Amino acid sequence: MRLFLPVLFLIISNVCQAQQADSKNTEIEEIADVEQKRFQRRMTAGDLNARTAASQNFNVTYYRCEWDVDPAIRYIKGKVTTHFVMTASGNSLVLDLANEHTVSSVTRNNVALSFVHSNNLLTISFQSPLASGAKDSISVIYEGVPPTAFGPFATATHGPNQDPTMWTVSEPYGARDWWPCKNGLDDKADSIDVYLKHPANYKGASNGILQSETAVANSKVVTYWKHRYPIASYLVCLAVSNYNVLNNSVVIGGTTIPMQTYCYPENQAVFAAGAQNAMNAMVQFSNLLGDYPFKKEKYGHVQFAFGGGMEHQTCSFMVNMSENLIAHELAHQWFGDKITCGNWEDIWLNEGFATHMASIYIENMTPANAAVYRNAQINAVTAQPDGSVWVDNVNDPNRIFNQRLSYYKGSHLLYMLRWILSDAVFFTAIKNNLQDPALAYGFATTAQLKSHLEAASGKDLTYFFNQWFTGQGYPSYKVEWFTENDQVQVKLDQTTSHASVNFFELPVPLLFENTGTGQKKLVVLNNVANGQTFLEPLGFTPNQVTFDPEKWLISKNNNVVQVSDPLPVTFESVKMQCSGDQPQVVWTTSEEINAGYFEIQNSVDAVNWSVIGSVDAAGNSAHLKHYTYTDIGLAKGQYYRILEHDVDGQTQQSSIVRNTCENLQKSDLIVSPNPVESELFFKTTDAAPGARTVSIYNSDGHLALAEQISSLHAGSIHVSKLARGIYILQLEDTGAKMIKAVRFFKE
Template identity: 55%
Template sequence: MRTPFLLFFLLLVVRAMGQESFADFSTSDIAVLESRSAGLRLNASGLRVLASNNFDVKYYRCEWEVDPAVNNIKGAVTPYFVMTTAGNSITLDLSNALTVSSVQQHGSNVAFTHTGDALMITLQSPLGVGTKDSVTISYEGTPPPTNAAFVVTTHGASATPVLWTLSEPYGSRDWWPCKNGLDDKADSLDIYITHPAAYKAASNGLLKSETAVAGSKTRTHWKHRYAIASYLVAIAVTNYNVLDNSVMIGGTNVPFKTYCYPESQATFQGGVQNALNAMVQFSNLFGDYPFKNEKYGHVQFGWGGGMEHQTCSFMVNMAETLIAHELGHQWFGDKVTCGSWEDIWLNEGFATHLASIYSEAKYPANTKTTRTNEINTITSQPGGSVWVDNVSDVNRIFSNRLSYLKGSHLLYMLRWILGDATFFTGVSNYINDPSLAYGYVTTANLKSHLEAASGKNLTYFFDQWFTGQGYPSYQVEWYPAGNAVQVKLNQTQSHASVSFFQLPVPLLFRNANTNEQKLVVLNNISNGQFFIENLGFEATEVIFDPDVWLITRNNTLTKTSGPLPVVFTEFNAECRGNNARLSWATTEEVNADYFEILGSSDARNWEAIGQVAAAGNSKERNEYFFTAEAVLNRSYYRIKEYDKDGKTQETRVVTVDCDVESGNVLLAPNPVQSVLQVTIPGPYKTLKLVAITDVSGKKYALNGSQTADLKGKIQLNVSHLPAGLYVLTVRAGNAGELRNVKFLKE
């Protein structure tokens, strides 16, 4: 929670550090500064949005009178709106710390109530759906200090007064009446600021006029004709020096205006070219700067970071990555704005990523170190999702570790999976989609555009990395087999919300003597997965994820002393008439000698009934056919594999009975883990369970229904049974005979 004392203390620290102390920020530094600022700006009680949803704001006319030496605002705000639901009232958000003197409709006063930070206005008469109208709210007062959305302080050695606003996420209503949620952007606005003539006033859009008025004051008019969320509306007033530059974007010469303190002019002017370069870079990647018909600029203020106010980012200084981060927000956060604070990563994760794109292009030697440091921060705790699971906790919304850094590295992994060309095409389509541009967006909107561009279903990815928590740790076993390499991949997960992270895993194999190297990408879709890759040289070492694309931690790389063991990936049994067929697949058979087929009547005593030679290659599928009579009454089977070096591996047990006659009781699956389906085919009409006993004769409870349904089936829950072989006694048919059938509980 932010208090006046904390605000005062932080402002003193910022001034004391001086401009040189902020020579540059890393992307991680920006996230820390912004997230800490957000946490101090807000309290949990300020998270309510009280504006009604029965009207759609089209335009705001804002007329304010302020003096940076006085903590007060006076003005009139006129929202023009269209009714979306018929009614005789509308409600706006406005702090109770401000006093409303009147509300007028068509020049006449109308009734209103102002309680609990909600301004409810009773209209002159009921309005139907689609009706356009407006009201004018006249008000005055000292904005509440709790959220620090309206700040009056000083700057420089001469302690010159300065005023600024910073409203994200719910601070707008602390200083002006508006709809303060994430569901209604105004199509445009005009801002008129009356202030002492000694000062300049900065705000959104194009500067239309600065007109002298009575009493040594100036009335500054800013005009903005793009859709805008209420928290992105801002003003700042002090003795600014104004620097004018421009940049050509898509055939349009975009004005670039910098409002800085006189004592900071050199550093702010020095940073302008970096901003111009970044604007060209981002326009090439994501489409032209979204507000090119008006301007972009920087406005200096005293907060310890930056804020992406539309067309005019408020900046503590001109550090390069701070410049790139706030400029990136003009596309991601301003042009498209998260439609819920659950999706704040669509603002902050993207802006953080764009700052990284800028830095990596200009300072490529720092790329790996920066990515590694950020991943170390992300994985410093075992849990945490990019999706905000508690929007009542402001520090959770603006989490440095999750919303900024993990959000950014979620994008790194999408780039790695899809390839840069496809990724940037999908993101460009997302941000330029006519149904989304200049509106509110969700993660589902981004996902659908990436899927359309790539032709891939990315549900698994967003389940694991957006709503899921944590990260994988990889255990890599590898063995150089001449000019090839055998690799076995396993992973553990830091959080139980994700059972497996499906990723393409990059491994760089090298020969330290010959300097030969090859990057191998293994599409890891399951634990214990085995790969053989031809390198063209004998590897002596391996590097995991050499370019740091993946969010991982505590990975291990183990070079084995011999070939990796065979692993069974499939094993099935089925009937072909009265014959049985066993089929199995392995990770590879390079080191395998042969497979032995084992049969049993009780799943405890086994004997060999056949043998299949190993193929000696990779990812082989094998089959074995035999008649049921050939193995007498055996119905349990398993495969035992023998390596050339004497090691063995065995499959799980399967069962198949290929001598079924009408009236026999069928059990499936068998072996079973939890639920056993009991069925009797043929002319019998009834089936009832009688008892379960183990091979020693001990009885166990029958859980669930004991009588067949209309289809002659019973679902028997056996999850309570210990692993072992059991006999199920059933009463089958109208004759009422008893039958005993065996099943194996895994």
């Protein structure tokens, strides 16, 4: 949802980039601020149990909503017929409805039912119990003045003639303020029909496609809207005023989609221009995410007087036509409407994604300013040292709609995923998530999104979500660099702003430049440990280094320092090799300045490390030095690293390698074809007792692919997504202990 107070943030060509970024980001801040205040009003009004209390013994399939309203009078009369399926046998069901309404009758098949209306609940009793699986319907006739004057059901005036206007905005828990429904994030109706009865001199807007406007008695009109997509109760809407109606269309995926705008007469020109921007954004978003989710019906804008916007399904309510707001509300049709966050702890799935997609739209318009926009958001996120994207208190409106965390940090979490996975992989995963039959037009959680990202990338992202979703804070980097012979040595150290994360594992981009010659090279360092050192060829001598030039990473207070002497130790290579049945750790160093000794460490999980031996360093040397450590006690399948100790107590850490020695060439595990392009078949001559997983490691010992297996003798695994090179296939038991292994080549 996007609600913000009216502001004048028109970006003109002579405004500097920083001012442009500030204006865009201030819009988001004010949007979040209004959302917080609107929810806060419900809380301070004594509504401390604002969530749904509807019973869980039924699922809604359809709502038929018949409402009689006048925008000049804050009052609603209605008949809502709810079709449902019982999920458990019972003789009653419970709907959410504010106490302020008077319920005159509840019927089933035109037969009156008994009911009790109290504590904002409408409890309806059947004449006899309904069995689980039974399909039925009830009709509730009610009327009243909804609570909270400027809340989910509001009226105001607009324009020079002070014309009346009426609208609804129900997120997060406000639907029950004005109609009987299931008020939570646990049930979507398969479809709805909305019949708005209102004075004939006004237009009525709602979800879906306009079917008819029929004149009735007393100078009134019944406006009928039909919507045939699943919809959450907080996304059902109505608006009535003296609207001008503008009709456009846009073609998406071969389908012509109506673009319908309901605006106040005095704002027609502005809203007409905004409709074109929305259609442009729809084309862009459909290319990235898959077709507009409601293309069988329409998309539209409906002007209202509250401020900001609200992503009602198929028709976003808008206070103005800010391009950021337009893109934001449109993005919600995918993130929030097609797939709705399954709980308010995961509100970032709505708000973070919509913020991110709006940023993509703005960056596409003004690509030269992209880094400026991103940096402004990073500054907002890092203004405080703590805070997670995960909402740890859904009873606090300031926490749910926290612009720094749910909006900005949620958005930048996606920037980092794009940076780590690549745009191609990231957007493939997002499309898969949006098209997942188990999630599409339903509810979803962060865990389900993570699964799709992992499936598309082949990476385990548990560490990332632990650090950036549930974890708090951000890293600050110290970058030391030294160049010699057109090569650069880099050492990365990191401190974190919050104790919940002791190290953020990220690929760190550094732009090396020679400002005199114009030569540039972006170097990306896969930073997996503190004190890690790197040696990179540049082909020129730089005199300037820029940390994260495109602002992909959330970080602050980074310090880039050029040192005049070589870094104490550079690990040129670290690898495992086999000497008979004895594994060896082999490493090569250069620039051993002040080096004391090397400590060999191993680990079963690459997290907890143990010292297994040490080797003295050669001492001060500017030449390549080669080292080998052999130990028959090295455990197969474990991870290894080298920790160099300077004589003054400083340390340098190598990259991590994995031991794969087990006479691989003589293994009775056979793979074919070898080389392989897509599907690799494997078999073994014995049962390989205990084997439960087939794992594939690259030549550096990093896990590239893993699948559970059902047969202990034979099977296959698809390797088409692997890069060209040498890999090792291993059969492993439930404890990830290697039982058999063999090498193969991926073409």
